[in-house]
Amino acid sequence: MSRFRCLDLPPSLVVDQVTPSDNTVQIEASLRDRSAVCPDCHIRTQRIHSLYRRTLSDLPWQGRRVTLRVSSFRLYCNTAGCRRRTFVIPLSDMTVPYGRHTMRLTDLHHYVAHALGGSAGERMAERLRCPVSADTLIRRLLSRMSGKPSARSPRVLGVDDWAWRRGHHYGTILVDLEKNDVVNLLPDRQADTLAAWLVQNPGIEIIARDRAGAYADACYRGAPSAVQVTDRWHLLRNLSDAFVAVVDRYARTATKISQKLCQSVSTDTGMRAQPSCLQKAQAPTRNASQAAQSRRETRFNEALALKAEGHGLQAIADMIGVERKTLRRWFRLGHAPTWKRTTTKPGILAPYTDYLDRRWHEGCHTAATLWRELVSQGFTGKYGIVWKWLTIRQATSPQQRSRRHAVPPLGRKLARLLLTDPGTLADQQTLFVRELLAAEPQLEKTTSWVRKMQNLLCRKSEDNLRLLLKAGRDTLLSRLVPALERDAAAIQASLVTSWTTSPVEGQISRLKMIKRTMFGRAGFELLRARVLPIS
Structure with a gap:
């Protein structure tokens, strides 16, 4: 049966047949040993009563669901005084009594439930080709937690509170600062609850906490010999x-x-004669325009000299680095273009500039007020046009307004x-x-x-x-x-010391994420089961 070693089945089984299909793999197996010990009188027997078949779901293989059909036996108990007449050979190395899943598949479901919870875990299990319901995942997670032995007391403990519902209900989280693992969750933040837990878990040498009086009192009562360390960030806050x-x-x-x-x-600024904001803004633009005009004139003079020497239009364009059509337009004009507008189209605000100047000198410097006054006179423009005019006017005004109210x-x-x-x-x-x-x-x-x-x-x-x-x-x-x-x-x-509650704050952030992914459906025990690490 060496060809079936890849199935990694217990040595007590003998693989008889493997039947693959498109979505499933069915494995037929039987027990290697046909004798067993009676669970009541503890005497071994091998007298067969009948054949007994167990159907178990196992880990998926190559993206296919695996069904394991095990042929077991029901045996007679030959002891005269034993009350049990027949019993089934147990599959203790594969599954639990009355189980329908192998233990290794149950372990996989437990890990999925711990990481993702019920609904998300159900979707992931379906994708892994080992489907299971959300309720079964939660039930298995809680059953493992109920039988889990208490963890060893940490040497350095971090204590802080977390909000089940902010402003109403709080709990306490305990973290091993040396391993950065959650030790336990307490359902409240009362001093009696924490003190009782500390009494039940002796051996703690250092306790890092915030400045909450309840935690300080609980540490003095539950672990009087431990060194208490207040978190410096909470002190600064x-x-x-x-x-x-x-x-x-x-x-x-x-x-x-x-x-x-x-x-x-404002008084000192008003006494000094300074250029306006608009003048400062226009100065770089004006200088750049003058430099570009100078470069165009230099190229035009070079083009005239080359044309006088007898060069063609395309050759001149290649030598001075401009387009042929641009060069023809320059020769037609007789000079380099200035790119300046000779006429300016009057804007929609032009008929009202005299009125705006008068209102400005009267002390009205609010754009909304000026816009409403212009609208009453027939102005059809938007508020932004008046605001833009007012902004330019304020920038070019010789005496800029000072703010009356400083913030x-x-x-x-x-x-x-x-x-x-x-x-x-x-x-x-x-x-x-x-x-x-x-x-x-x-x-x-x-x-x-x-x-x-x-x-x-x-x-x-x-x-x-x-x-x-x-x-x-x-x-x-x-x-x-x-x-x-x-x-x-x-x-x-x-x-x-270097101990702080910063790792505890990180675990609280993880707790909040887990709590919110459960949509508020779960209770304290399920949240505790998902927050505590898997041993």
Whole structure:
């Protein structure tokens, strides 16, 4: 039977016949051993009662479905005191009792269900020529998960929450940071749930978490000997949010300083005589046109000299690099063309230019207002024509309008501006920051403290954390300092270790993707089965 080795069947089977067709392959096989042990009295017997056939689906072969028909035997039990009279020789190395699929096909279905879920897994299984329903895939995935032994406790654990429904229901994800594998999913983010899990899984040495109070309490209760590490990104985010809330109090001061600086800049600009925007825009075009005209005149003079020497029209065109028709047109004109329009067609706005000039001098500089006034006088053009005229007029006006209301940076923009390195700011921004901090000394003190905290958390300085938190009590963020002092040990650990919750955030992104591909149909147990790795 060496020709059937490619089928990779168990050695207990003997292949009798292989019948291929267009879409299927049917394999006839029988048992090599015709004796078995009684499941009740455990005494071997070989007395045959009858023939018993099992039909199993196996892994596909060459893109065809495989059906395995195994001829087994029902045997008599010869033991006088045994209650079982007959039994079937089990196929324990191929399938489970009452199973219709081989174990290796069941494993393939399990992997497909873990990767794709029910509906998508059903479509993939059909494509692989081992069809199975979506419900069967989910049932097999859950059955494997229910009998799965608990994983070994990790040495370094990452803890974070994930949203089952944002704002309503949250869970907890536990990740082995050394292997980047999900250890477990918890159905909520309560301290009691996490503490109970930590008690059941001893041996954890380091726990990386965010600043959530429930997780800190659970770690102290469930793993008191473990070193807790606070994620530095969450610390920076909490510090930034608190600083933005403080900066919002000074929005009025920032607006006044911004308007003051804008007015002073506008006054200085108006006193200096500068060329208009339109003149600046037209200057490169005018220079390019003059250079092109000079080149055409040079070529025309060369063509006249060659014609005087007796060269033909085509030869002259080849030597100076222009078309023959172009050269004939130049000779007909008697000079190089200037390509300038001698007459300009009046536009649709021409009859109303005097009225627009008068309204401009009266102080009306709004395109929508001018357009509506012209429409009432019979103007049939669109709004864009008036807007274009107004834009050109503003650019060519000797005294350009200054903005009455400056838009100051507020909220996060203002906070970012205050915390940015002064050496990288523009001159106007530097002047604005200097004026604002000079007007609000307490804000300047808070800004300086936040910069020091950011440098410390980003490992750009070696300041003492305890002294820095003590100095923060005199700033506008004094209400945040007590919470940071309670978590000072975990913050200090984050400065000297490399463990963060960044891998946990990556696993949360994967969890969200899996949850959304299930269309909200599945429950927590199925989501947990798909998120946990296959052992």
